[in-house]
Amino acid sequence: MNPLQKICVNYTFNNVKIECKIIQILGQSMKVVTGVVGNDIHVVANRLIDISLQARGFEVFNLGVNTSLEEFIDAVVETDADILLISSLNGEAEGWCRDLQFLRSEYDLRDVVFVIGGNLAVGEAAQSDIVPKYKSYGFDLVFHQIDLNTGLDEIERFVKERA
Amino acid sequence: MSKLLIDVGSTYFKVCQTSGISQYFRDFKKDIYDDLITKCGNIFANYKKEDIFICSSANGGLSTLIIGLTNSFSLKFAKNIAFNSGINIIDTILYSKIEESRAPSELVDVVIIVGGIDGIGKVFDEKLFYYLKNVQYSNIVYVGTKQDVSFLSAQIPELKVLGNIITEKLHVNGGELKEYLTNLYQADIVGKEDIKHLYEITANQIYSTPYIVNRSLPLIDANFEVVNPFIVVDIGGATTDIHYSRDLVRDNIVSESGYDRLVFKKLGVFKSRETLIFAAKNNEFVYELLSYLNVTENILEEESEKALRILMQLSIFLVLYKVSRLNPLYVTLHLDLLNTIVLTGGITKVLSYEEVEMIMQFFYKKVMNLHATPNIVMDYDYAIWTLGMENNESKEPKCL
Secondary structure, eight states, rough: OEEEEEEEEEEEETTTEEEEEEEETTTOOOEEEEEEEOOOOOHHHOOOHHHHHHHHEEEEEEOOOSHHHHHHHHHHHHOOEEEEEEEEESTTTHHHTTHHHHHHHHHHOOOOOEEEEEOSSSSOOOHHHHHHHHHHHSSSEEEEEHHHHHHHHHHHHHHHOOO | OEEEEEOOOSEEEEEEEEEEEEEEEOOOTSSSSHHHHHHHHHHHTTSOGGGHHHHHOOOOEEEEEEEOOOOIIIIIHHHHHHHHTEEEEEEEEEEEGGGGGEEEEEOEEEEEOOOOOOOOOOOOOHHHHHHTTTTEEEEEOOOOOOGGGEEEHHOOTOOOOOOOOOOSOOOBHHHHHHHHHHHHHHHHHHHHHHHHGGGTTTOOOEEHHHHHHHHHGGGGTTOOOSSSSSSEEEOOSSSEEEEEEEEOHHHSSOOOOSSEEEEEOOOSSSHHHHHHHHHHOOOOHHHHHEEHHTTOGGGGOOHHHHHHHHHHHHHHHHHHTTTTTOOOOOOOOGGOOOOOEEEEEEHHHHOHHHHHHHHHHHHHHTTTTSSSOEEEOTTTTTTHOOOOOOOHHOOSSOOO
């Protein structure tokens, strides 16, 4: 049996029929911790990510803007989350995420998928430079200047393959 | 008929009537009740028991050890609730490092265990029980994920289980724990043999002094020229309490009150003199500060009025240092945003405004790298305490 499945739930709210797709692992909704890293207050993007994740059936723990890397890791531990999705728009992530390997090693987080996306460099930078850099920090998936839905599709595909 | 307000401190009794405040140095050979009756018995005769209100800080508060799953949530939330309940945190243990952590050598009044949102299980395991075997404690409370309750209760029969302080959205929910700790603190005050007898004088509940002071803070601008954000520093004989506007903290915790408090149990100029001197000698700025005050370190060994003044000045410096960004062990206040510092307690009877100003200038220049200092307000007549006592009568707290 595939432990990961996408199920459809239909329900009615104010006489409107709503179809909701829920991503589950062994019958449980997948948990995602998300937020904006560093001194970055791009709250609109953060809300869009939150809404998009919920629409895809994830259980979302949104830490909001101005979040430190340690807070992200701690939230994953407290919630036993499956995915950590960090976003950054002003490029500060490059400095803030260097300690990811160290913080990961503090806890047993082998099953957690680490994702980062947004604008991951200050100024111009090529994908071919940015992606390996962030992977060396310990991220499984890196999306530099990539459309939100494309990134989320990729996360779903990655999680499905891993399961 | 007017009211009589009494504060039982570790060093002085303060008695407030309509005619003014008087204070009496305690006789440590007598118990509190006998001493109070000897000194103020004739005053009590003029009041009914219902009109006498007492608060006490003589026991210095309870101590706690917190064991939590992470720094950013479990430990941060539990620390905030404990501080606000007037509890002194003697240590915090990050659960992932519990095997390397040493158990405290002293008796702990209450151990708090916290971790995980409801819905996740197996957060705690045998490591916790092994560690607790070496801890001497009077109470133990669990405020973590529901899923671990039966496992922990089976192993720790005396465990008190309360609602999880971490909500499903990773926010703090401190109501039950705060109530439990405040009641424990209250029971500790009332349970003290000395304090128990004070109910022969009053028909009203005896409260802790930090609690009373904290209640007066929203009203403080009625009596003083205070601009928010402000802090109130109450330096006494045994303890130092700091009450601060939450605008000075950036920790994403939403709390009901606009003011939090922190109690430093062993930072006082009389009963805790030795620990104050010890803390001073270990501070990197102190020798420079002593030189700035034109004294040498020998002053710390002296028993003189001058030495007392220096100790008072040091205690202001140390308390600000302990909440500054240089000391991450405690709550970090953004002292660069501070507009007013209000000093109350025994310190206002010893130090002049100018002496306090000197210390503030030194602290802001050396530690904060700022030339401007906050406005200093001296509460010479314990008006904050009086305000809190009067305000407390009209608004009985829910949790006490």
